[in-house]
Amino acid sequence: MQHERIAENVYFFQSELYAQVTAGVITGPDMAVVIDTLALPEETRQMRRFIERELRVPVRYVINTHYHADHSWGNCFFPEATIIAHTKCHEFLDTRGRASLEREKKDNAALRESDIALPSVTFDEGQMDLQVGKKNLSLFPFPGHSADSIAVLVEEDRILFCGDTFMPLPVLADGDINDTTASLKKLPKLGLENLVPGHGEIVLRGEIDAAVKGNLDYLSKITKAVRGAARRRYPLDVLETVHVEDCGKSRVLIAGMAEQLHQRNMVALFYQLYGKLPEGSATDD
Numbered sequence: 365m366q367h368e369r370i371a372e373n374v375y376f377f378q379s380e381l382y383a384q385v386t387a388g389v390i391t392g393p394d395m396a397v398v399i400d401t402l403a404l405p406e407e408t409r410q411m412r413r414f415i416e417r418e419l420r421v422p423v424r425y426v427i428n429t430h431y432h433a434d435h436s437w438g439n440c441f442f443p444e445a446t447i448i449a450h451t452k453c454h455e456f457l458d459t460r461g462r463a464s465l466e467r468e469k470k471d472n473a474a475l476r477e478s479d480i481a482l483p484s485v486t487f488d489e490g491q492m493d494l495q496v497g498k499k500n501l502s503l504f505p506f507p508g509h510s511a512d513s514i515a516v517l518v519e520e521d522r523i524l525f526c527g528d529t530f531m532p533l534p535v536l537a538d539g540d541i542n543d544t545t546a547s548l549k550k551l552p553k554l555g556l557e558n559l560v561p562g563h564g565e566i567v568l569r570g571e572i573d574a575a576v577k578g579n580l581d582y583l584s585k586i587t588k589a590v591r592g593a594a595r596r597r598y599p600l601d602v603l604e605t606v607h608v609e610d611c612g613k614s615r616v617l618i619a620g621m622a623e624q625l626h627q628r629n630m631v632a633l634f635y636q637l638y639g640k641l642p643e644g645s646a647t648d649d
Contacts (some may be wrong), residue, residue, distance in 0.1 A: 365407045370558055371521040379403055384563045385434045388525045389466045392497025395424035399516050399525045401438025408438030409586035425601050429527025430457040449483035452512035454541055460484055508544030522555055528562035531619040534579050535625050536632045551576050563618050585611040588618050590633045600644035603630045
């Protein structure tokens with residue numbers, strides 16, 4: 365696990381074990397707030413030890429930007445903390461999350477000590493504020509990657525932890541392209557110093573506009589590709605020939621998972637636009 369100090373009392377953590385997933389920590393004089401947990405218990409525990417031994421404060425709050433496993437299954441390793449999330453995050457963790465974790469435990473011994481810890485403080489619209497020492501955290505809905513996605517703005521430092529709605533490559537499999545586009549268009553207006561994605565490296569102030577434009581361009585290109593494929597007899601065959609580089613993104617992004625995620629994006633978008641999965645030729649499985 366990598367970590368670095370972004371600003372006074374604001375820290376960034378990144379997994380070395382799974383897809384460059386990120387987490388954040390904001391500290392005050394007598395407590396810490398964790399923004400998302402890491403994918404595997406080993407790294408989540410390592411993050412907690414750093415907070416308690418190096419920063420010397422207890423974790424009082426854990427904020428989940430959304431319910432996906434790599435951002436929330438570590439909640440259980442902060443049993444004294446209050447968990448905050450979108451109302452739908454509570455619902456999704458309680459249903460989809462529990463079922464998914466039970467399946468994963470059968471194949472991954474590292475997850476057998478994990479459990480689902482549900483948010484006890486939730487909101488579904490507007491803004492929620494949380495004071496941490498001299499810093500104010502503003503939590504607000506930031507949908508796109510999933511219906512329960514939120515972002516967390518450290519107002520004094522203009523640092524935004526935006527979960528997976530912004531990543532080096534947008535991911536739509538559990539989300540909505542229109543929500544993603546609307547959320548991305550808000551970012552350049554926020555006057556940010558740093559943008560912390562749910563996966564990947566921190567984006568600095570001078571890079572934010574170009575990063576947002578790159579993601580919007582990517583979404584435009586896959587929309588064009590999906591609409592073009594829909595006019596063919598076997599759309600899936602066509603989509604499989606459209607690679608992530610063809611849409612302006614590198615396949616090395618997100619620890620080399622970009623091509624796989626890109627193919628899922630096009631299938632998910634086809635389903636969103638046409639209400640069915642793209643059909644492949646008779647020789648396809």
